[in-house]
Amino acid sequence: MGDPAGIVLAAAHVSKEFAGVQVLFSVDFDLRKGEVHALMGENGAGKSTLVKILSGFEQPSSGQVLLDGQPVTLPPNGLAEAMGICIIHQEFNLAEDLTVTESMFLGREITRFGILDRKAMRAATRKALNQLGAKVDENAVIRTLPVAARQMVEIAKAISRDARVVIMDEPTAVLTKAETEVLFQQIRRLKAEGTSFIFVSHKLDEVIALSDRVTILRDGQWIKTAATSDLTGEKIAQLMVGRELSSLFPQKREPDVDEEVVLEVRDLSTAFVKNASFRLRRGEIMGFAGLIGSGRTELMEAVIGLRPRQHGQVLANGVALPAGDLGAGMAAGMAYLTKDRKGRGLLLNNGMTTNLTLQSLSQHSRHGYLVPASEAKAMERARRRFDIRARDPRIVVGRMSGGNQQKLLLAKVMEREPRIILIDEPTRGIDVGTKQQIYNFISALAADGAAVIVVSSEMPEVIGLCTKVAVMREGRIVGQLEGDDITEHEIMRYAAGLKTAA
Amino acid sequence: MAIEDTTPRRSLLGDMDLRAVAPFVALALLLLLGAVANPNFISLANLENVATRSAFIAIIAVGATFVISSGDLDLSVGSMLAFTASLMIMFLNAAPIADPFLLLLAAMVLAVLIGMACGLANGLITTLGKIEPFIATLGTMGIYRGLTTWLSQGGAITLESREIQDLYRPAYFGSILGVPAPIAVTVLLSLAAAFVLYRTSYGRHVVAVGSNREVARYSSIKVDRVRTAAFVIQGLCVAIAVLLYVPRLGSTSATTGMMWELQAITAVVVGGTALKGGYGRVWGSVCGALILELVGNIMLLSNFISEYLIGALQGAIIIIAMLVQRSLARRV
Numbered sequence: 001m002g003d004p005a006g007i008v009l010a011a012a013h014v015s016k017e018f019a020g021v022q023v024l025f026s027v028d029f030d031l032r033k034g035e036v037h038a039l040m041g042e043n044g045a046g047k048s049t050l051v052k053i054l055s056g057f058e059q060p061s062s063g064q065v066l067l068d069g070q071p072v073t074l075p076p077n078g079l080a081e082a083m084g085i086c087i088i089h090q091e092f093n094l095a096e097d098l099t100v101t102e103s104m105f106l107g108r109e110i111t112r113f114g115i116l117d118r119k120a121m122r123a124a125t126r127k128a129l130n131q132l133g134a135k136v137d138e139n140a141v142i143r144t145l146p147v148a149a150r151q152m153v154e155i156a157k158a159i160s161r162d163a164r165v166v167i168m169d170e171p172t173a174v175l176t177k178a179e180t181e182v183l184f185q186q187i188r189r190l191k192a193e194g195t196s197f198i199f200v201s202h203k204l205d206e207v208i209a210l211s212d213r214v215t216i217l218r219d220g221q222w223i224k225t226a227a228t229s230d231l232t233g234e235k236i237a238q239l240m241v242g243r244e245l246s247s248l249f250p251q252k253r254e255p256d257v258d259e260e261v262v263l264e265v266r267d268l269s270t271a272f273v274k275n276a277s278f279r280l281r282r283g284e285i286m287g288f289a290g291l292i293g294s295g296r297t298e299l300m301e302a303v304i305g306l307r308p309r310q311h312g313q314v315l316a317n318g319v320a321l322p323a324g325d326l327g328a329g330m331a332a333g334m335a336y337l338t339k340d341r342k343g344r345g346l347l348l349n350n351g352m353t354t355n356l357t358l359q360s361l362s363q364h365s366r367h368g369y370l371v372p373a374s375e376a377k378a379m380e381r382a383r384r385r386f387d388i389r390a391r392d393p394r395i396v397v398g399r400m401s402g403g404n405q406q407k408l409l410l411a412k413v414m415e416r417e418p419r420i421i422l423i424d425e426p427t428r429g430i431d432v433g434t435k436q437q438i439y440n441f442i443s444a445l446a447a448d449g450a451a452v453i454v455v456s457s458e459m460p461e462v463i464g465l466c467t468k469v470a471v472m473r474e475g476r477i478v479g480q481l482e483g484d485d486i487t488e489h490e491i492m493r494y495a496a497g498l499k500t501a502a
Numbered sequence: 503m504a505i506e507d508t509t510p511r512r513s514l515l516g517d518m519d520l521r522a523v524a525p526f527v528a529l530a531l532l533l534l535l536g537a538v539a540n541p542n543f544i545s546l547a548n549l550e551n552v553a554t555r556s557a558f559i560a561i562i563a564v565g566a567t568f569v570i571s572s573g574d575l576d577l578s579v580g581s582m583l584a585f586t587a588s589l590m591i592m593f594l595n596a597a598p599i600a601d602p603f604l605l606l607l608a609a610m611v612l613a614v615l616i617g618m619a620c621g622l623a624n625g626l627i628t629t630l631g632k633i634e635p636f637i638a639t640l641g642t643m644g645i646y647r648g649l650t651t652w653l654s655q656g657g658a659i660t661l662e663s664r665e666i667q668d669l670y671r672p673a674y675f676g677s678i679l680g681v682p683a684p685i686a687v688t689v690l691l692s693l694a695a696a697f698v699l700y701r702t703s704y705g706r707h708v709v710a711v712g713s714n715r716e717v718a719r720y721s722s723i724k725v726d727r728v729r730t731a732a733f734v735i736q737g738l739c740v741a742i743a744v745l746l747y748v749p750r751l752g753s754t755s756a757t758t759g760m761m762w763e764l765q766a767i768t769a770v771v772v773g774g775t776a777l778k779g780g781y782g783r784v785w786g787s788v789c790g791a792l793i794l795e796l797v798g799n800i801m802l803l804s805n806f807i808s809e810y811l812i813g814a815l816q817g818a819i820i821i822i823a824m825l826v827q828r829s830l831a832r833r834v
Contacts, residue, residue: 306719327722338720344714348714350780354710358723361706365703370706
């Protein structure tokens with residue numbers, strides 16, 4: 001791999017496991033002085049974990065991190081900045097109530113005789129922002145800034161620290177084309193001065209435009225490292241996804257073409273989602289694929305009525321639903337299963353039964369009071385139907401395993417026997433065995449005549465379950481695939497913006 | 503025990519919710535302490551007296567249990583009581599109805615409506631106004647208190663009619679089946695409140711909203727409506743306390759019900775309800791009110807500690823109760 005003296009930062013046979021789940025398998029990675037090295041892979045491929053290990057936020061379970069060829073243990077919590085390694089996180093890391101200048105110099109304030117030298121700090125901030133061509137006021141409070149401006153501040157912060165290595169995790173996700181171009185110019189300038197960049201992105205065109213080398217990860221494994229000039233967007237997409245679909249999924253069943261449409265969404269827009277239209281037939285499982293932040297959850301929440309919509313129509317069984325009225329959506333036989341199991345799905349400090357019946361209490365009340373025996377019966381039914389296992393039936397839900405929580409959440413949503421079910425990330429953070437149970441259940445629901453939407457960031461899931469797939473990108477449905485066209489390759493091309501339907 | 507049970511029984515302690523039991527254990531220990539300190543303490547007359555005196559705080563605390571369980575807080579209850587009682591007395595004094603019995607009945611209905619309206623105001627300011635309940639009810643606390651001071655012109659508002667006084671007296675000083683009226687009212691109200699909190703959809707919704715508002719919203723629970731209703735229930739409970747307060751003294755002033763909000767919140771927390779919401783104990787709150795009153799009573803009857811330290815001791819109790827609650831919660 002070239003001259004070892006030119007390698008600034010490297011990972012050698014790095015593995016990482018979280019609570020018994022291995023997410024990185026002996027990965028090698030090296031970063032040369034003055035290069036932009038792109039790190040690519042699907043969601044869950046291990047990019048973020050590798051980046052965290054290279055910046056000290058996580059320690060590897062085995063393997064080594066090498067700085068200038070020497071094995072090092074990087075200090076945690078961003079202290080690696082002192083060693084010249086800066087990371088710009090996907091989630092912002094700015095204290096909201098500080099001004100731009102204050103946050104730029106947080107923890108390394110310039111002082112004169114022990115007193116803050118505000119003037120010097122403001123001037124330095126202005127200079128850093130000007131270099132980036134950012135028209136952000138150095139005295140503005142972070143909270144008042146739009147997301148793109150905050151991103152610019154983050155980038156200016158990293159650059160102003162004279163970092164040797166800058167790690168950027170999806171830096172352009174919130175930037176406009178013009179802003180991205182300015183950022184790239186700065187990256188090229190700093191690169192020429194010898195700064196090295198690790199660039200994590202899903203956007204193939206940006207990676208090709210900016211990077212010198214690309215490393216591709218898949219399912220926590222190192223797949224390939226190559227010079228960008230030797231690769232094409234198509235080739236990268238192929239390397240990212242090339243994986244066999246296992247027998248994890250039940251047989252697909254395509255609904256009849258003339259089967260009735262039970263859910264129709266026409267031209268729906270919210271603050272972020274633009275002009276989404278799709279139709280869902282009885283007995284159909286439809287997938288929604290796309291990158292994180294592409295607007296899938298927002299669309300589903302607007303469809304069911306958890307979010308206001310700006311315009312557009314939602315028709316359930318031919319009847320138009322009022323906007324922003326969850327009660328009406330549910331009354332029309334719809335249900336939504338949130339991807340945020342712990343924050344929005346379940347009451348973690350309560351027992352299983354309380355959670356199960358929370359949105360179907362009317363089924364268990366007689367003359368206005370609740371009948372515990374009826375609730376207990378429902379719990380027993382759900383336990384058998386969904387194979388919910390708990391060592392103690394009175395356990396609080398927060399102490400159950402992720403898989404059992406997910407089954408309980410599914411049971412809760414199914415208590416009202418909905419016929420149009422929107423499932424957001426059906427198998428996030430659960431083991432393979434439980435995944436298979438959930439896939440079988442979804443398939444059985446459809447076979448029974450229910451209509452199901454599966455929103456998932458795990459592509460095999462969408463491909464293995466669905467007979468129709470909509471791909472979203474930046475708030476829009478950019479393509480709909482059916483039958484044999486549903487491949488990882490096709491989905492990735494739409495999701496990454498290489499292809500758009502007419 | 504003669505009860506047949508098909509499920510295997512666990513050890514008795516393992517089966518109990520320690521958080522729910524702890525306040526009652528504390529109450530029993532206090533009774534024991536009192537009995538040792540002074541033989542007169544354990545007499546029926548003294549205990550009845552303590553229970554009667556704790557009734558106001560207990561009744562308000564029952565309402566506060568709903569508000570706190572749903573994740574909110576109401577600081578205005580003391581001033582609300584003074585305000586409602588003042589208006590009720592002024593209505594009785596104005597005597598727009600000739601028949602004394604009907605007049606009293608109308609005044610009672612009016613007090614209930616005013617209490618509920620005050621609660622509704624708190625609820626709407628908190629939910630529609632999206633203001634922290636601490637701040638919203640701090641504001642209304644000042645408003646209700648200020649209005650009371652203004653109505654009384656800094657002095658007292660006193661029930662004038664002798665006839666009404668005599669007619670109304672038994673509501674506080676009378677007894678039902680040998681039980682003093684305030685105790686009977688507290689018990690009946692707590693029974694009803696416990697039923698609502700534990701055995702109705704509304705009660706379940708209160709707990710869900712207090713546990714996690716987002717989960718409640720995603721479960722199609724109308725969060726703002728549930729929270730507002732809890733404030734209205736609090737107002738109703740304050741009004742019921744007013745119905746007992748007016749026949750007792752027949753007079754209000756600018757200092758009526760001063761600091762009662764803190765006593766009510768203390769009673770609720772000592773009783774095991776989680777201050778951050780999501781877990782409510784109606785009978786625990788009643789027990790908490792009794793504990794507060796008992797501590798004062800024991801200090802009066804014994805000579806260990808100066809009775810001037812009552813406030814300090816009550817303050818210490820709330821801190822101890824929180825520490826105990828947290829250590830128990832960790833194990834559950």
